[in-house]
Amino acid sequence: MLLEVRDLKTHFFTEDGVVRAVDGISYSVARGEVLCIVGESGSGKSVSSLSTMRLIPDPPGRIVAGQILLEEGEGRTTDLAKLDERAMQRIRGKRVAMIFQDPMTSLNPYLRISDQLVEVLVLHEGLRKAAARERAIDMLKAVGIPDPARRLDDHPHHLSGGMRQRVMIAMALLCSPELLIADEPTTALDVTTQAQILELLLDRKDARSKEGMGLGIVLITHDLGVVARVADRVAVMYAGHIVEESPVAELFADPRHPYTVGLARSIPSLEGDRSKRLVPIPGMPPLLSKVPKGCPFAARCPAVRPECHETFPEMREVGPGHRVACHETDADAVRRPPPEVTA
């Protein structure tokens, strides 16, 4: 496994109490694989990826438990959770890179595109300026930026949102990282641009596989359409926990967690009977500083059982690579619709 996260807990210590943003999650990504982490706001999906990059602001946040194991070859691993900042800087951008939802927050508005790209190459790869510039132009071309040599001297605000995201991807891929973490990379983009950016990510991944150095991608999203488009495997997060993990086809064909079922059911469809009433998930997610005992989804769950309010369900295997954290073992009961609520 390229990356293996084991029982990771990232908590924030605030005046209002301990916010258990990530509360014991385990997942892994192989080379050449796309893992999608899907969840709604406050589910902990972004905090889990920031933890992997060791970008959690401390205080108030801290990784309080768990391991983030990055493969070193010959069966050895490095635990990123234990590295100091200097060691982490050698990994960030070089072996593990990240792209964010809003490229403007990660591109320095005062610097030209060339400054930002060339800097990375000089720093991490020890290239001379001219060689670095050459390589930066190649990379901009690879991510589909027209007229790359001229674009290199632009500032970020000269570029459209889609072009900025392409520059971000170019920056992230510049040092040929082994792992790419993409946090809602297309959420701020229009759909026609989104389609192009997703295509680009898959395309770069395939190109790297052909070179013999598989790139693993963790893509964080709230959009099940994006998941269906790019994922090999999916982890569904709810209130700081992974509640279901599965190969993508099985997740959609045979979801086993009532939250996964509810999420899929609440989306309006592009085809079929449109007069059919939508089936929302009743209520709302718990505050992460006040997650009740037991399963965090219990209060909204149509298949809730008495033990759900008492103990958090252990992950159990329901198929090859398909795991679910739910006390209800009857697949039909899990798919029971919620009672109709008016207004």
Next chain:
Amino acid sequence: MTTLLEVRDLKVHFPVRRGLLQRTVANVHAVDGVSFDVLAGTTLGLVGESGCGKSTTARAIMRLVSATAGSVRFEGRDLLSLTGSRLRAARRDMQMVFQDPHASLNPRMTVFDTVSEPLRVHGIAKTRRDLEARVQKLMGQVGLAASMMRRYPHEFSGGQRQRVGIARAIALQPKLVVLDEPVSALDVSVQAQILNLLDDLQSELELAYVFVAHDLAVVRHISKEIAVMYLGRIVERAPTDALFETPLHPYTEALLSAIPVPDPTIEKKRKRLAVLGEVPSPLSPPSGCHFHPRCPIAKDRCRTEPPELRELGAGHVVACHEASAPS
């Protein structure tokens, strides 16, 4: 069904000012000749990507931005020429709900103050008791507990805040509600709750909606008719099912094929129409048909001559030189 709203050749141009003297050097044609009707009790969806002018159109109808040309008639009255008390009276019948319920609710006002404000401004409730009773009823109609009305917006979740925004919008029993991306900021599980609420209120109060959104699945669910906008113009307008089953404009087709659907078996097989590049800047839209530089079937004529809207099916109009009627 009667026509409630009639928008004809609406234009909104924003001046671009430059230099020391802030001289107008250009105009952005944010909305560039848009026409449509909204029937009483029905929903018109306005869709398109960022910068297409859908929100500006909505705001111009509400007179939150001023129109440069064209007419907006509401029950026969020309809204764009109304002033003073006449405008205020017309506004009773048309209300707006905004995307961001954080920004559109005053953080210093309780929910009671926010929801009751239109009732007070228009002098609807005569006594305090009457006012309380009306607000209580509105809270119930949007699915909020009456006990929550003494609270402030920050104590509410995004979905609850949007319910407050809707309660305020329906307080005066309007005939038309203009909704600008009303569920875009919400999580999908909550988004469905709000869409159901809007469905219920529409049939209960016979409301007409102008529903502005970029999410086509959401618009499909709620709209009877949909207008697709691109760089300030409507490129296609059709009854919802016709638009999705037989899209006639290449842009509509591209838009539909770009949306990833939540089904991996379909997604892995799906052939995507390649739309080239990105939406050009509205500051300097391409000549002729605005879509021609990205269009897979553009001909010479498309570069010079802007296409007029033509009716190619029942209520199905399209602005494309190359489009032909569905067989």
